[in-house]
Amino acid sequence: MRTLSTCRRTLLPGLLAPALLVPCLLTSPARAQTTENRPAPASPDTTAPAKVPFDGMDLTWVNGQNRQRNFPLQLRDADGETVLTGVALLDGYFNYNFARPLDHTQTISAVTGRSGEFSLALASIGIESNYKNIIGRLWLQTGSMLHLVQETDGSVQRGRNTGTGNLKFIREAAAGYHFRPNYGLNLELGIFMSYIGLESYVMQENWSYQRSLVCDFTPFYFQGARAQWFPTRNFRTELWLMNGWQTYNAFNRQPGVGSSNYYRPSENLQLVANFYYGKDSRPTAGSAAQGPAAYPGRARFHHDHSVVYRYYHKPKNQLRGITQAAFSLNNHYGFENGGGGLPRREAYMLGSSLANRLWFAKNRLALTTRVGFVKNPSRYLSFSPSAVGFTDPSSRLTAREATVTFDVMPSDFVTFRLEYLHRRANVPYFAGPGGTTSPSGYADQPLPAGWQPDLRQTENRALVSVNFRL
Template sequence: MKKAFLAIAAIALAAGSQAQDSAQAKIPFGGMDLSWINGQNRQKNFPLVVTDKNGETILTGVVLLDGYFNYNFARPKDNTQTISAATGRSNEFTLNQASIGIESNYKNIIGRLWLQTGNSLNIVQEADGSVGRGRNTSTGNLKFIREAAAGYHFNVDHGLNVEMGIFMSYIGLESYVTQENWSYQRSLVCDFTPFYFQGARLQYYPSKKFKTELWLLNGWQSYNSWSKNIGFGNSNYFRPSENVQLVANFYYGNDSKSGTPELSKVRRFHHDNSIVARYHKKDPSQGGITQAAFSLNTHYGFQSGEGVKRKDNYMAGTSLAHRLWFNHNKLAWTVRGGWLTNPGGYLAFIPAAAGNIPNDYDIAIASGKDLKVGELSTTLDIMPNDFVTFRFEYLHRKANMPYFAGAGGTTSQTGFNNDPIDPAWKADLRTSENRVIVGVNFRL
């Protein structure tokens, strides 16, 4: 009798183990450590977790703080950092982003709410011109929401998710959250592309190693639609192992001001692809270099239609970064180089307010001249644990025309935006810039 009982117990345990293994096998990218990837959260531990009596996770809380001191060697008199969505101020201490959020996948229900504030809102959310279309809309009621989505997970193959809300952008390798990137200042190709979308997405995992997404979007980094048409997107991730990630993203939409005959039918296409590969890894308890990896992110896009010619309105560029981890993965060193051209300037940052830009820039962009910008940076990260990063970065960028802020600044002759502007004053623009960024990121 005892032997029979033990046999039945063994069968039950084996069945339970097989069921657990089967469930584990169905988790997309299950068992992979992706914390080393450029553009991914490097956390491995998440202490703010609420579970039910069976130990199943109900909610995961997140707290994020990001601050920096950005020293611009030009010392612009208005302390304004231009041509950047990662840093908006220079030569002063700045709270870039403070964010809290909750996420849940409890019983297949998907819920996500992130709230945010900080200087990054001035650069990214408040620049959204789509909220000027119609009434009952503004950035005021949306800019404090970093991400908010609701949906459902269907147990199809390795997963099928349907969600609607405000999402972080899928375009580009690097993240809106600087803690997730290998460098503080995002690469040019990623800084010139969207950081958020409002719309709906379908995520499908046909296998453990592959994900594809279909997107319906209001527009290119916009809360509202620019026209009567919505945008379409597609994102594809293939991870044959935890050491390699291959990505291909696509976007197609109408993102010009509707009602203007020469622009209302202009269509925008954008594509980016990337490879991130880790070619060296060893036990972090050992000395020396513990990890080594590189990332390559390439972009191409254009606008065309209604007299807008593709050859005069396109964007192309690439960014190559290499990273080494050492001292038990508590230190990391990144070197990055990048290049971008954007004839017509339809994605480029505007270096100063309209009317205050020196004529050589205005004429060049209006005539379709190629805006070409290159960059080099080196970054040292000190990471005592999963939850804090101290970052020291040097950045050099150079353009083929005056594009970066000089000592005279880009606001007014006094540097204050509430002083009357001298009609003869023009923004002080230079062809190059050099900066040192000291950043601190906390994430729990």
Template sequence: MKKYVFTAACLCASAMAMAQENVQPAAKVPFDGMNLTWINGQNRQSSSPLQLKDKDGEVILTGTVLTDAYFNYNFARPKDNTQTISAATGRANEFSINQASLGIESNYKNVIGRLWLQTGSMTHIVQETDGAVTRGRNTGTGNLKFIREAAAGYHFNYKYGLNIEAGIFMSYIGLESYVLQENWSYQRSMVCEFTPFYFQGARVQFYPTKKYKVELWLLNGWQTYNSWSKNIGFGNSNYYRPSENVQLVANFYYGNDTHVAGSNTLSKVRRFHHDNSIVARYFKNPASKGISQAAFSLNSHYGFQSGDGIKAKDNYMTGTSLTNRVWFNKNKLALTLRGDFVTNPGGYLAFVPAAPSAQPNAYDKAIASGKDLKMGQLSATFDIMPNDLVTFRFEFAHRNANVPYFAGSGGTTSQTGFTSDPVDPTWLPDLVKSENRLIWAVNFRL
């Protein structure tokens, strides 16, 4: 999310009594003994204080409380206070609640149950833009956008674990998480911003060995609650952790997506996407008041779509993100530096830079002519983490593109900056090629 969070369901072990002795067999726990809280895209909390246990000490329910707020200063000061080309921040030059979330999770007696509710500005950016809900009736984003994740399933004590689940999940594609508290930077890399944050469907998770996990997914579509066609999408995810200090990931997606406007047939547009990542910690001294640990992550993506007159050579996406993070003072301070790059000919995954009712200027003409959209980003992030419950974050981000793509001082909504005012037919959104921002954020997680 990117985005998949390793849950306690993966830690269930066989509880069958031994045939000859009244003792429990040794548990087979995947990634046993590994502290993975340092990894980019993972929750840095090693335990939760919100737990309900039975009389034998077995956990029945685990609770989650999350609040994330930010102030995003865009140096362009767009008159409509709208931050564009970002799923992490939707507003500029004002305080915003990005995400408020409550959740419960149960893995009691091998039964998997999960319900995480959410609200905040990210739901408007991500969930409310799901166009697949326009296919048919008895559907819509209104009844689902407040659910961050909901799933039901069962854990089988086979090898190191076998889980079968169905519901709404955070996406497995990409390194960085939908939950910003779990990432090394606040503004995600663009390779992760251009890819899904949620899926609706079913999955099988299998742990054949202590160090390897494989997942198979059946999906309605690419970040959609519904399907664009009669066909189900397919996904595959692979995690290999040879030690606590290294994580290798490879993910794949294939499905029919995107409705061609005016077409009388269901979607024949086929989409393929692959991403791979390596996260490695190359220094560790947790007791040090100087540098306590250091790590890097490299996340690369390639994808394309074709069909219904769309050619893969004109509609593909490739990009990469390289990040380095250094922790100080017993992991209570951290500095993260990142550079990333995306090229997306045809703009099939790119954000729309202006209001749907407006006609973008040079960006629209460039994309319509098949010109490549190329964008680069540099960011520096400083975190203050007094404990595992709170993070104070300060970030500078610079982005540039080869076509006008980011919001300028005139904004991207209307000539007045308000959606309630009629749009002057001569008005054009103010789009520029570069952007500079300062972000201050604080998040609480219990």
């Protein structure tokens, strides 16, 4: 069973002219904010034009994508070629839980960790470059989300010379090189945002502020290496090797492996299929005769696929009323097996999230409705509702949710958001008025005998958020 942790998520090519070689800062629907680097332009002694994947497609409407069309923080060389692109973002929120937990702790979320308080979820700055086919990317971060995601990495307990203390402030850091077969081949090594799930680690890129359950329960980052290959204009496939499932280090001796595949036959349709396999649990110690690890760790498999379709789009010269309409569907299935744990028929995760979005007023207003569910009987992926005193981890979990989100977007660089969220579980799972920390709500109070966190089967919340991105 996991504690609070992890929807990215890698990307779309930029929308600027290929000859500018602008690093693509538009993120992918796979959970996060990794970058899909563009091919280098043709050299001066070559007449063949550069092949640019997804060229000419405006994909800023896609769930999980950055909607920016312009990137003002650019440094160019004497020939006008982009050398570096800088990015800055801030995201803050006020989360009101109608249960009013006395410890102000918001549970079952990897983005909102507090209730009844103003919070800075994420502040991040970064630079990216594809200059002369050399790939470089460094994003730094801070904010309350780091405590919910990066600091829950249990792999740093293996051995020494590990820890989240320095790495948690790096949202993404990678180096690599771009080769030119077909529409491009990128080889990179570093810390990446996860490709699993539809919704991004960066809330500005998602249609809703609180991520869906299926995306919140899956990874947000990997440390390892990847190869991105663009065999055609409309298709990208990736192979991944990483230390583990949202881990900086490895629990076992073999790396995790993964595959991500994006097909965009047109500007209005995106199809994605992702796969992961690895051993991501701590080995179970055996007797002296059996050796230090009687069970080498449980094998984990996970798959998600998504469909994002824009079924209505007005021409640019007709922007009154509803201007765009689209839906996204993200389905997940995974399981664990072996290693002395529960069998696959108990240790599985099944879930889905369906969202519909309408844009108005020249795309400056938007209304999103979303429903979803997750079933995780053994809770090997779901969040724990309390760090202490929770004594019923074996209850089979099924949860459902419904969300309504209204966005005001006066420009591509700022979003004001109002959201209402309702969730229901088949077992007590969400924080109640008594909170989940202690009788007083403070973490330094010794727990009296028999104390249990106050958990309820339903949760209702209202969120207000503001984000800035340049």
